[in-house]
Amino acid sequence: MEILDKLKEDIRGELEGVSLVIGWERGYDSLHTTPLFIRCPEDIDRLIWNPLCVHNLASYLPWFKGRRVGILVKGCDSRTVIQLLQERLIQREEVVIFGIPCQGVVDLAKIRARVDCSQVRGVSFKGDKIAIETPQGQRELPLEEILATKCISCQYPTPLIYDHLAGEAISSHRPPGLLFAEVEKIEKLDPKERFAYWQQELQRCIRCYACRNACPLCVCQDFCAADARDPHWLSQKTGIGEKFMWQILHAIHLAGRCTDCGECERACPMDIPIQRIRKKINKEIKELFGYEAGVNLEVTPPLYTFQVEEPAIKEREW
Amino acid sequence: MSGMERKELRIVGFLCNWCSYGGADTAGVSRFKQPTDLRIIRVPCSGRVDPLLVVKAFMEGADGVLVSGCHPRDCHYAEGNFYARRRLEVLKRFLPFMGIEPGRFEYTWVSASEGARWQKVVTEFTNQIHRLGPIRRKGDGGGDIR
Incomplete structure (x- = not known):
């Protein structure tokens, strides 16, 4: 609990100078959390911090441009803040960053697959286990089993940018080799199988754009290419082609910007592994380009710049 | 050359106005024989080619897409093709991941004076696409992408 106490103390100290602080509070049941907007000292008591605080709150930052706001970030969320700063979508002096060294957050889909979560009565954390109380009794699950995929290969548990840090900085104990494990699995398939794989996954897509809306780097808001009539990138058809097009469009607009926070996949109501x-x-x-988004504030994102000689690009000579 | 011997495929070419389009013109003026599968779209600069244009072409049923611009350092707009090179390289590495075979998309550089080179590029690329065949045959299990 000491992390939470430190957070509350830091927020109390800064609240005067900001219009609000964004954190997490209990959601509709004890298994779910929801973003909390702290505007007055009484709100601070509702703040919580535990592995259920899944949201990347940095998604809200571009909305508050022009106002000074405080934000709570985990290690991964801090990368989003850095990327937003690099793209000048937010100003450094307009954000107060409360960093939290994080041991990983849960993937609710993984919990739902193991426990019936329709009537959760209580959730508690005991060491490296989570105990969920339902009408059928109490179920204990090891946290390691239900951690979000991004946490299993997390390289930056401590925020890379912060004004206040709650607790001691920790370094990663996760093997970096796991970072692209799922990608490599798909790469091993031949193109036909890969196409069939994506066809099977993407046919579930309902193009609700939850992935876009949750994405902290989708900042075009009302000017999204997916909604544009001219050029008409996407039609109102419901075929698989439009679903492919949408997912590729989103991914390409994130090229060199995506900080791998996993909000797209978490928000997906059809549980498609779009990350x-x-x-x-x-x-x-x-x-x-040897570039990782949101790690170094000083570097220009690779697609915003170029080198006259590209050492890594082998252009084809016909 | 091709139309009579084999079924024509749909290949889309995005050519920059200043070099490659001129190169294709030079090839035509010099009466070099070329396959006719390629449909040319003239763009101001290879830097104008949004990777999504390529993706959209595939989604609309293109069997192959070729982007061609000025040689690096020779861009009419000084640096358009430097940006294009980075974007197109990322795209080229990404498309196979979604199930579009490697080789269906290529980018290259042809200058306005290189008529012979244009002939070589278009012939080789067309042959490459013909080896891969149409992008989705009806009834190959995958079905039509549309």
């Missing part, structure tokens, strides 16, 4: 599409581009960007 893999973004991850594939991240992998190529890393190989080509």
Whole structure:
């Protein structure tokens, strides 16, 4: 609990100078959390911090441009803040960053697959286990089993940028080799199988654009290419082609920008593993330009710049 | 050359106005024989080619897409093709992940004076697409992408 106490103390100290602080509070049941907007000292008591605080709150930051706001970030969320700063979508002096060293958050889909979550009565954390109380009795699950995929290969548990840090900085104990494990699995298939794989996954897509709306780097808001009539990138047809087009469109607009926070996949109501599409581009960007989005504030994102001689690009000579 | 011997495929070419389009013109003026599968779309610069244009072409049923611009350092707009090179390289590595075979998309550089080179590029690329065949045959299990 000491992380939470430190957070509350830091927020109390800063609240005067900001219009609001964004954190997490209990949602409609104890298994779900929801973003909390702290505007007055009384709101601070509702703040919580535990592995259920899944949301990347940095998604809200571009909305508050022009106002000074405080934000709570985990290690992964801090990368989004850095990327937003790099693209000048937010100003450094307009954000107060409360960093939290994070040991990983849960993937609710993984819990739902193991426990019937329709009537959760209580949730508690005991060491590295989560105990969920339902009318059928109490179920204990090891946290390691239900951690979000991004946490299993997390390289940045401590925020890379912060004004206040709650607790001691921790370093990653996760093997970096796992970072692209799922991508590599798909790469091993031949093109026909790959197409069949995506066809099977993407046919579930209902184009609700939850992935876009949750994405902290989708900042076009009302000017999204997917909604444009001219050019008409996407029609109102319901075929698989439009679903492919949408997912590729999103991934390409994130090329060299995606910080791998996993909000797209978490928000997907059809549980489609869409983060893999973004991850594939991240992998190529890393190989080509040695760049990881949201890690270094000083570097220009690779697609916003160029080199006259590209050492990594082997252009085809016909 | 091709139309009589084999079924024509749909290949889309995005050519920059200043070099490759001129190169294709030079090839035509010089009466070099070329396959006729390629449909040319003239763009101001290879930097104008949004990767999504390529994706959209595939989704609309193109069997192959070729982007061609000025040689690096020779861009009419000084640096358009440098940006294009980065984007197109990422796209080229990404498309196979979604199930579009490697080789269906290529980018290259042809200058306005290189008529012979244009002939070589278009012939080789067309042959490459013919080896891969139409992008989705009806009834191959995958079905039509549309």
